[in-house]
Amino acid sequence: MVEELYATEAAFVAPEVRVADIVLPNQTNTFGTMFGGNALALMDKAAAIAAWRFCRQPVVTASTEHIDFRAPVHQGEIVEAMARVIYAGRTSLVVRVHVYGEHPFEGERRLCTTGYFSMVSVGPDGRSIGVPRLIVEDDAAREEWPVGEKIHTAIITRRTERYGTRPKA
Numbered sequence: 001m002v003e004e005l006y007a008t009e010a011a012f013v014a015p016e017v018r019v020a021d022i023v024l025p026n027q028t029n030t031f032g033t034m035f036g037g038n039a040l041a042l043m044d045k046a047a048a049i050a051a052w053r054f055c056r057q058p059v060v061t062a063s064t065e066h067i068d069f070r071a072p073v074h075q076g077e078i079v080e081a082m083a084r085v086i087y088a089g090r091t092s093l094v095v096r097v098h099v100y101g102e103h104p105f106e107g108e109r110r111l112c113t114t115g116y117f118s119m120v121s122v123g124p125d126g127r128s129i130g131v132p133r134l135i136v137e138d139d140a141a142r143e144e145w146p147v148g149e150k151i152h153t154a155i156i157t158r159r160t161e162r163y164g165t166r167p168k169a
């Protein structure tokens with residue numbers, strides 16, 4: 001039933017989602033490293049899967065928040081996105097995505113990019129609907145919750161300043 005699907009009384013733990021790929025030549029820039037737009041697409045997909053696995057409801061990407069491309073991922077390397085819901089608002093989720101580059105034979109692995117995404121759950125009419133509460137039960141989740149909360153607050157402030165809008169009550 002739709003009512004059950006969209007129930008907001010639900011509360012779940014958020015799983016860490018891993019999405020891996022190989023950096024092929026058509027995904028690189030002129031430096032032979034992964035093109036930022038392709039990295040963003042991978043991150044956005046990982047964020048969507050993390051949101052789906054958490055709430056099992058449709059979501060759309062409402063915003064990309066801070067994204068720091070700290071180190072390149074090279075052509076021929078394994079690129080892996082690790083995504084987790086770190087904060088649940090009323091109808092939105094903040095998802096953290098780390099991207100690692102990994103040498104396929106030496107196994108050397110490094111954190112290359114970190115970004116945050118606001119994913120909003122929507123009903124069949126495209127309007128936002130309630131999400132489950134997030135159960136914060138491990139140390140990593142406890143550490144990341146305040147980061148997500150701060151991002152959610154910043155989004156509200158930004159929307160109010162730019163557009164004069166606040167989330168509907």
Ligand SMILES: CC(C)(COP(=O)(O)OP(=O)(O)OC[C@H]1O[C@@H](n2cnc3c(N)ncnc32)[C@H](O)[C@@H]1OP(=O)(O)O)[C@@H](O)C(=O)NCCC(=O)NCCS
Pocket residue numbers: 059060061062063088089090091092093118120122126127128155156159165166167168
């Ligand atoms: C995201 C969307 C559904 C929000 O609709 P809306 O009527 O403005 O939503 P509301 O004002 O009721 O806010 C609902 C939630 O969305 C969040 N939100 C809305 N606009 C946002 C934005 N620009 N950035 C980040 N979060 C946003 C709010 O913070 C709120 O979260 P909360 O309920 O947890 O507090 C709507 O703007 C939309 O459909 N955008 C296009 C999405 C899209 O096409 N994405 C790309 C492809 S997936």
